Amino acid sequence: MVKVGIIGATGYAGGELVRILLRHRDVEIKWYGSRSYIDKKYAEVYQNMFELVEDKCLDDNIEKLADAVDVIFTATPQGYLAGILTEEILNKVKIIDLSADYRIKDVSVYEKWYKLEHKSPQFIEEAVYGLCEVNRDQVKKARLVANPGCYTTCSILTAYPLVKEGLIDPNTLIIDAKSGTSGAGRGAKVPNLYCEVNENMKAYGVTTHRHTPEIEEQLGYAAGKNITVTFTPHLAPMNRGILATEYASLVPKADGTMPTAEDLRAAYEKYYKKEKFVRVLPDGVCPETKWVEGSNYVDVNFKVDERTGRVVMMGALDNLVKGAAGQAVQNMNLLFGFDEAEGIDLVPMFP
Numbered sequence: 001m002v003k004v005g006i007i008g009a010t011g012y013a014g015g016e017l018v019r020i021l022l023r024h025r026d027v028e029i030k031w032y033g034s035r036s037y038i039d040k041k042y043a044e045v046y047q048n049m050f051e052l053v054e055d056k057c058l059d060d061n062i063e064k065l066a067d068a069v070d071v072i073f074t075a076t077p078q079g080y081l082a083g084i085l086t087e088e089i090l091n092k093v094k095i096i097d098l099s100a101d102y103r104i105k106d107v108s109v110y111e112k113w114y115k116l117e118h119k120s121p122q123f124i125e126e127a128v129y130g131l132c133e134v135n136r137d138q139v140k141k142a143r144l145v146a147n148p149g150c151y152t153t154c155s156i157l158t159a160y161p162l163v164k165e166g167l168i169d170p171n172t173l174i175i176d177a178k179s180g181t182s183g184a185g186r187g188a189k190v191p192n193l194y195c196e197v198n199e200n201m202k203a204y205g206v207t208t209h210r211h212t213p214e215i216e217e218q219l220g221y222a223a224g225k226n227i228t229v230t231f232t233p234h235l236a237p238m239n240r241g242i243l244a245t246e247y248a249s250l251v252p253k254a255d256g257t258m259p260t261a262e263d264l265r266a267a268y269e270k271y272y273k274k275e276k277f278v279r280v281l282p283d284g285v286c287p288e289t290k291w292v293e294g295s296n297y298v299d300v301n302f303k304v305d306e307r308t309g310r311v312v313m314m315g316a317l318d319n320l321v322k323g324a325a326g327q328a329v330q331n332m333n334l335l336f337g338f339d340e341a342e343g344i345d346l347v348p349m350f351p
């Protein structure tokens with residue numbers, strides 16, 4: 001059995017990790033790390049765990065934890081892991097970080113967009129961006145996995161095949177994304193109160209959202225050049241889910257004709273046909289957040305707009321599963337040589 005510790009176990013992403021890992025056949029949760037609930041029973045923080053988890057929350061001392069477990073998940077705010085990580089810890093234990101501390105390779109880009117000083121940039125280079133479908137082989141050998149977040153996983157996987165195959169001009173890419181409120185975490189914040197969110201929709205972080213450079217970096221690798229994109233997130237009155245609608249201009253083929261729907265579908269099939277967790281929907285079917293809720297699936301599809309010469313790409317996932325905890329467990333499965341779907345072969349719930 002692989003021994004697991006979770007720092008930030010009492011947050012939404014940490015709670016989802018617990019829910020998933022309790023049914024994973026090859027792991028045992030040894031440490032429910034917290035700051036605010038030390039010595040309180042975990043099932044009193046989350047009553048859905050009543051009679052399922054008997055343990056109490058422990059502190060977030062990563063040095064003690066590194067001696068007690070084989071892998072640590074950090075489901076903590078930005079800057080937390082970077083502030084405490086050392087070579088000694090990484091020599092003892094694998095780390096899967098759900099925050100953005102090690103996702104962006106250029107530390108000055110991280111510091112500019114996150115408005116934080118990075119406290120341990122020496123580990124950025126070796127960290128592997130844990131987008132399993134793209135970086136599977138590198139993840140298997142990693143000590144430190146930077147688990148991508150909800151908006152970025154959805155935005156990148158939705159456009160990736162078309163960018164990689166040069167079928168769209170990535171510099172024309174516009175990503176319009178909506179998130180359920182759990183994406184903002186469990187902490188009390190006025191914009192996330194019921195009356196502010198219910199029956200309401202709003203854009204935020206317009207032109208300044210911190211996920212923009214992460215999407216640009218990853219799709220830039222696929223394009224083989226630096227790119228800029230427009231990314232606009234919206235808060236939607238639902239608990240879970242990300243829906244990304246993405247627009248880009250098609251690139252004419254060598255013979256001067258425009259790529260057809262068949263060309264684009266062939267690109268999606270090329271990259272995702274064998275991927276268990278990316279479902280390319282049938283022609284004409286648009287992804288919906290409800291069809292992936294509670295599961296590790298990303299549903300994607302597209303429609304060519306011949307009138308404008310653009311393609312509209314669509315993707316949907318559950319922000320807490322494929323957008324956070326599910327993908328983190330997928331990465332752990334790769335790190336330890338387990339079946340990649342172990343513990344995350346979850347059937348979407350409906351309604």
Ligand SMILES: NC(=O)C1=CN([C@@H]2O[C@H](COP(=O)(O)OP(=O)(O)OC[C@H]3O[C@@H](n4cnc5c(N)ncnc54)[C@H](OP(=O)(O)O)[C@@H]3O)[C@@H](O)[C@H]2O)C=CC1
Binds near residue numbers: 008010035037182
């Ligand atoms: N929510 C989502 O959909 C997604 C979240 N993420 C990322 O996962 C991470 C956690 O997010 P989420 O679960 O939503 O956040 P929450 O606010 O729900 O939870 C944060 C957790 O971190 C702990 N924590 C808070 N402040 C500190 C601190 N200064 N030092 C140590 N621990 C601290 C809290 O512990 P306690 O309350 O016990 O003190 C809590 O367990 C973030 O980096 C986020 O960006 C990534 C993808 C999706």
Ligand SMILES: CC(=O)N[C@@H](CCC(=O)OP(=O)(O)O)C(=O)O
Binds near residue numbers: 099151179183184
């Ligand atoms: C609705 C909402 O507030 N969402 C969060 C994204 C949360 C998240 O998942 O952030 P990472 O992907 O960086 O980990 C936000 O926009 O900041």
